[in-house]
Amino acid sequence: MTANDLFFQRKQAAAVLKHGVLMRYPPVFATMTGSTSDGGRVVYLDGYAGPGRYEPEGDETIGAPGSPLLAVRSATTIAQWSRDLHCIFIERNPQYAENLRRVLNEEANAGLNFDVLKGDVQDQLNEALALVGKSPLLTFLDPFGTALPYEAMTEQLMGRDSDLKTEVLLNLNLEMVWRIGGLLTGKESDPERTKSGSSATLERIDAFLGGDWWRETFTAARESKEPGSAARAAHTVATEFCRRVLAATGFQSFSVPIRRRPHHPPLFLLILFYRHQAAPYQFNEAVSGANAEWREHFRQADLSEDLERRRNEEDPDLFGEDLIVTMSEQEANSIEAKLEDQWVATITTNITTLLDKTSALRIEASFADIYGKTLGLAREKHLRRAWDQLYDAGLVLKRDKAQKIRRLTINRVI
């Protein structure tokens, strides 16, 4: 059994954040882009779909939903708002593809449109794009290792006519970059380096990242060889990758680090490539909600471990469990409230600093600077609080509560 086989046997902690984003963002993309498309049709293309569900864990009779099930559930929800989210799935593993068809047939409401294409994403891409036609398209690429070759992503997906609404969500495996990058910087005697497959492995990354430029970038960034430098070097490579995509296609990017545990180095970067100015703002809303869910996931995991440890003590205090659960919830609420207060304070400072240089701040255009370090953590409700505090302090004009906040401009009191 390979590590990849094991992937679907246990929903990874990293999948909590990824799936949290996938539950939230595609419906927003479909709602926004479908308003002008024929029959409200929008396409979600999942290039590395998997079997649809994870294997059941523990007492579960049914496993956690994988990305395809989340997509068809979104499609069902947004059908109420006259949006037809057509889902296309590509899966290379024949058994997974079969399983996926079965799971989707069991789950999807009658009348829901989906296609499962069995085979390599690279070979199936033209057929998938023919099914997409001119509809708005959100593509999700979530491979185990390297994804589509660079040209396929930048020319076939991002190269769609610029009038067509197109976004790509790539789950970039940083751990793979730093492990394979180790082939470049390891000792001559390192067995990894002399493995016959090592040059083929490096070439696979070259194809994905669009050339061998990353080898030098990685090696230079890895120079210090300090602990954590490989993870940082992989991050540098990812940043340069996004810069190159921007230069080649005009697609900007918004990256979300995905960690196994808080304070661990990110294992993945979930990157949204977009053209439309509203995209990063909406994506941030999705990421912030997913991040809250992710923090709660770890609290629950720590709590279960704690309870389990207490049960195994010589003199277990089982009656205290309810109290421990309640205290953990109260503590979590207080930690969350403190975090939110800190975010609001940071946003307030950022707005004040920005308004030192200009008298008017368009939210949609400047939202990354407005959120600053809280990007991906804070969202609209925190921005609203910050604005209201600044208004109460007499520093900015009142916000128009009848309008969508992302379309507003914060005006300084002269």
Ligand SMILES: C[S@@+](CC[C@H](N)C(=O)[O-])C[C@H]1O[C@@H](n2cnc3c(N)ncnc32)[C@H](O)[C@@H]1O
């Ligand atoms: C990380 S898993 C996908 C997990 C899924 N997105 C989820 O969240 O539930 C990657 C999947 O891509 C499939 N795969 C790998 N290489 C592929 C390729 N070249 N074309 C299509 N599918 C591929 C694997 O069989 C595996 O099922």
